[in-house]
Amino acid sequence: MNLQSIKNISFIIIIGVIVLSVVVFISPFTYLDYVLMYFFAFAIFAISWDFLYSYSGQLSLGHAIPFGIGAFTVAILASKYQLNPVIGLFIAPFTASLIGGLIGMTTIRLKPAYQGIALLLFSQVLYWFTLLQFSDEGISFGYRNGLPVLGFNESYFIGILVFIVGSISILLIEHSKIRLKLLAIKQDSFAAYASGINVTFYKIFTLFVSSFFAGLGGGFLALYTFHTDYTIFLVSNDFLPIAMSIVGGTQLLGGVLLGSLLISFLDTILPAYVSLAVTYLIYGILVILVLRIFPEGIKGIIKKIRVT
Amino acid sequence: MLKINSVSKRFQGVIALDHVSLDVNEGKIYGLIGPNGSGKTTLVNCITGFIKANEGSITFGQHELTNLKPHEIVKKGIVRTFQNTRVFNDLTVEENLVAVRSDLTGSLRLIELLDAFDLNSVKGVKASSLSYGQKKMLEIARALALEPAIILLDEPLAGLDVQMISKLSSQIKYINKSFNKTLLIVEHNLDELMSLADYVFVMNNGVKTAEGEPSIIRNSKIVQDVYFGR
Ligand SMILES: Nc1ncnc2c1ncn2[C@@H]1O[C@H](COP(=O)(O)OP(=O)(O)O)[C@@H](O)[C@H]1O
Ligand SMILES: [Mg+2]
Numbered sequence: 001m002n003l004q005s006i007k008n009i010s011f012i013i014i015i016g017v018i019v020l021s022v023v024v025f026i027s028p029f030t031y032l033d034y035v036l037m038y039f040f041a042f043a044i045f046a047i048s049w050d051f052l053y054s055y056s057g058q059l060s061l062g063h064a065i066p067f068g069i070g071a072f073t074v075a076i077l078a079s080k081y082q083l084n085p086v087i088g089l090f091i092a093p094f095t096a097s098l099i100g101g102l103i104g105m106t107t108i109r110l111k112p113a114y115q116g117i118a119l120l121l122f123s124q125v126l127y128w129f130t131l132l133q134f135s136d137e138g139i140s141f142g143y144r145n146g147l148p149v150l151g152f153n154e155s156y157f158i159g160i161l162v163f164i165v166g167s168i169s170i171l172l173i174e175h176s177k178i179r180l181k182l183l184a185i186k187q188d189s190f191a192a193y194a195s196g197i198n199v200t201f202y203k204i205f206t207l208f209v210s211s212f213f214a215g216l217g218g219g220f221l222a223l224y225t226f227h228t229d230y231t232i233f234l235v236s237n238d239f240l241p242i243a244m245s246i247v248g249g250t251q252l253l254g255g256v257l258l259g260s261l262l263i264s265f266l267d268t269i270l271p272a273y274v275s276l277a278v279t280y281l282i283y284g285i286l287v288i289l290v291l292r293i294f295p296e297g298i299k300g301i302i303k304k305i306r307v308t
Numbered sequence: 309m310l311k312i313n314s315v316s317k318r319f320q321g322v323i324a325l326d327h328v329s330l331d332v333n334e335g336k337i338y339g340l341i342g343p344n345g346s347g348k349t350t351l352v353n354c355i356t357g358f359i360k361a362n363e364g365s366i367t368f369g370q371h372e373l374t375n376l377k378p379h380e381i382v383k384k385g386i387v388r389t390f391q392n393t394r395v396f397n398d399l400t401v402e403e404n405l406v407a408v409r410s411d412l413t414g415s416l417r418l419i420e421l422l423d424a425f426d427l428n429s430v431k432g433v434k435a436s437s438l439s440y441g442q443k444k445m446l447e448i449a450r451a452l453a454l455e456p457a458i459i460l461l462d463e464p465l466a467g468l469d470v471q472m473i474s475k476l477s478s479q480i481k482y483i484n485k486s487f488n489k490t491l492l493i494v495e496h497n498l499d500e501l502m503s504l505a506d507y508v509f510v511m512n513n514g515v516k517t518a519e520g521e522p523s524i525i526r527n528s529k530i531v532q533d534v535y536f537g538r
Contacts, residue, residue: 180399180403181407181408181410183396183399184396184399184404187398187399188395188397191394191396192396192407193358193377193378193379194356194387195387195450195454196383196408197379197407198377198379199379200377
């Protein structure tokens with residue numbers, strides 16, 4: 001697949017998702033609305049993780065950090081300062097980028113596995129911190145005089161906007177002039193350094209950008225549920241974007257979107273039938289199966305279809 | 309133009325470089341020879357900023373390199389290759405070059421560079437599927453793409469067959485003549501450099517033991533004793 005066709009595939013999948021969300025919106029299956037909303041948040045979260053991993057080789061096992069910071073930004077601003085959550089959603093990416101970026105910066109010299117574990121530990125620090133600070137009830141907001149400040153239709157519309165802005169922005173960054181530099185850093189940061197590429201700068205850059213969009217996803221999750229709490233920093237939220245990326249196929253944004261769609265669907269359906277433990281067992285098996293049969297995930301299937 | 313002044317480097321107990329000084333002047337092909345473990349790669353790492361010397365200084369023209377980062381040293385005009393060839397495996401040959409110089413995209417220079425290294429026919433191929441020799445060529449082409457004044461090649465001839473060695477040797481001469489680059493070639497075997505280098509430095513146990521024209525070095529008593537250890 002050449003570069004232009006990779007970009008086109010992702011673009012077509014983005015358009016496909018937009019069409020799907022309009023179809024779901026006008027369809028009578030209200031349950032699917034909820035699946036889509038959940039997907040909007042996690043899709044942006046997953047492609048932000050994949051951007052960090054596939055375009056600079058940084059493995060975050062704690063990407064719930066910026067995701068959760070985004071959610072808490074919206075929630076705190078709305079509950080403490082009576083700020084409209086939509087305005088909070090504009091601020092969330094910036095706080096997530098700042099805090100996620102600064103935390104990430106302390107780990108950039110570590111080897112990928114160690115960097116991942118360090119970030120995982122940071123996310124668990126935030127888990128305990130927010131549990132102690134906001135108790136297990138977390139923060140609920142969004143009602144004024146007993147009425148919601150945002151209607152369902154508005155939330156859905158904002159979700160589509162978040163999805164469009166987030167996915168197109170990341171796609172454009174991934175296909176910008178720095179694409180090859182970032183890929184070079186991922187493949188051999190030593191050789192990249194020796195070829196005059198400022199590896200440290202680009203690693204920090206991708207951390208801030210990736211955290212920015214993770215915060216957008218997390219902020220939207222809080223916005224449409226009118227709530228967030230410490231469970232946003234659960235280890236499962238560290239791993240969901242990774243599972244989505246692996247199932248979809250890393251480094252192909254459109255593939256990651258399809259992976260996110262599949263797992264978002266399962267994640268909203270399965271817990272109704274089986275326990276959470278079984279849900280995650282199913283993801284685990286799914287990831288292993290994908291890695292064994294289609295090492296490149298849905299991306300691999302797309303490639304096959306295009307060749308034949 | 310490149311001056312190494314009494315550079316020392318210790319690793320835990322090992323003294324990898326012991327007050328090494330050498331001068332590299334413009335336009336020549338230099339050799340840096342010495343047995344395995346004599347400190348050649350360590351010296352290249354110090355010059356290119358990958359490790360910091362414990363003592364001494366390195367200057368390039370008016371620039372003090374001692375505290376610069378690797379990518380800053382590249383900008384000053386010194387580029388290296390690695391003993392274990394390092395190309396960007398998942399990128400195509402062409403992308404390997406464009407990654408380090410985005411202004412090469414679609415340029416005449418890119419085609420010249422690919423042609424000069426016999427890589428035009430494989431420009432769309434992923435670097436991982438190149439032969440060992442082609443990878444070496446690509447790594448050197450990538451270094452040249454950065455338009456450096458000096459290229460440091462860390463054991464470029466190691467692991468190549470006779471045919472490939474003569475091909476790469478003439479390539480190195482060509483880079484020196486046509487592109488007017490200064491080269492410093494690290495090699496553990498003096499024989500390979502006899503016809504290639506204008507001037508060689510000899511290292512042993514972290515110490516520079518001799519320097520001079522290859523033919524003189526070849527016959528020098530110190531070198532025969534220390535380096536060839538016969
Ligand atoms: N990063 C390192 N850590 C510890 N010792 C090292 C390191 N790099 C090199 N050395 C030691 O320094 C000495 C010189 O090594 P090197 O510069 O690689 O030699 P050469 O390139 O001439 O074969 C060797 O004894 C080697 O073991
Ligand atoms: Mg060496």
